[in-house]
Amino acid sequence: xxxxxxxxxxxxxxxxxxxxxxxxxxxxxxxxxxxxxxxxxxxxxxxxxxxxxxxxxxxxxxxxxxxxxxxxxxxxxxxxxxxxxxxxxxxxxxxxxxxxxxxxxxxxxxxxxxxxxxxxxxxxxxxxxxxxxxxxxxxxxxxxxxxxxxxxxxxxxxxxxxxxxxxxxxxxxxxxxxxxxxxxxxxxxxxxxxxxxxxxxxxxxxxxxxxxxxxxxxxxxxxxxxxxxxxxxxxxxxxxxxxxxxxxxxxxxxxxxxxxxxxxx
Numbered sequence: 001x002x003x004x005x006x007x008x009x010x011x012x013x014x015x016x017x018x019x020x021x022x023x024x025x026x027x028x029x030x031x032x033x034x035x036x037x038x039x040x041x042x043x044x045x046x047x048x049x050x051x052x053x054x055x056x057x058x059x060x061x062x063x064x065x066x067x068x069x070x071x072x073x074x075x076x077x078x079x080x081x082x083x084x085x086x087x088x089x090x091x092x093x094x095x096x097x098x099x100x101x102x103x104x105x106x107x108x109x110x111x112x113x114x115x116x117x118x119x120x121x122x123x124x125x126x127x128x129x130x131x132x133x134x135x136x137x138x139x140x141x142x143x144x145x146x147x148x149x150x151x152x153x154x155x156x157x158x159x160x161x162x163x164x165x166x167x168x169x170x171x172x173x174x175x176x177x178x179x180x181x182x183x184x185x186x187x188x189x190x191x192x193x194x195x196x197x198x199x200x201x202x203x204x205x206x207x208x209x210x211x212x213x214x215x216x217x218x219x220x221x222x223x224x225x226x227x228x229x230x231x232x233x234x235x236x237x238x239x240x241x242x243x244x245x246x247x248x249x250x251x252x253x254x255x256x257x258x259x260x261x262x263x264x265x
């Protein structure tokens with residue numbers, strides 16, 4: 001009987017190892033499980049690091065774009081509305097963080113993009129559009145809703161314009177939120193245009209032309225000094241044509257968005 005048991009045990013060595021038949025098999029099973037667990041943890045860890053590095057490359061921390069103060073906001077508005085008078089540089093400031101260079105937040109760098117001003121400008125744009133609709137006797141919830149949709153379409157259009165410009169120059173890897181912030185600054189100028197329509201109706205066209213020129217210059221300087229630094233190749237002729245195209249696009253876009261007719265026109 002003992003011999004038969006020994007024969008059965010010898011004929012099923014692998015079954016005992018995985019099923020837990022004896023002290024030796026328990027130790028072997030633990031080693032196998034430990035090895036598989038360590039290997040799986042290594043795979044998951046490397047995969048997580050890869051995903052995190054790629055996400056941070058294209059999508060920065062949203063909190064970064066809201067690190068602003070009164071001093072930054074005032075000086076940024078001066079650059080947006082009076083870019084001709086800006087005598088400083090347009091490049092962003094870097095600092096070493098965890099062994100690599102990172103851009104300083106807006107509170108420490110006037111040239112850093114932020115989302116606070118674009119978001120506040122967009123909200124102000126809707127308020128001024130509502131006032132303009134009310135003064136012209138066209139206000140209604142539907143008209144204001146159309147103005148909101150028009151503003152979002154304009155913002156997305158501006159983002160796509162800037163992103164396509166970067167990609168056409170060799171695959172720029174500027175974070176998406178950077179591009180969203182730069183595109184959203186357009187609403188700062190449009191608020192001035194709408195305010196001019198409400199307060200100084202006769203000067204509306206002069207104000208909106210000035211706004212278009214200011215936003216065109218700001219975006220050209222920004223794209224030239226900041227965003228184009230992210231591209232992998234440089235073609236001077238294409239570079240200049242794209243900058244000219246971005247500048248000229250601001251005129252029809254701002255004229256369209258500042259028209260508070262309550263529809264797409």
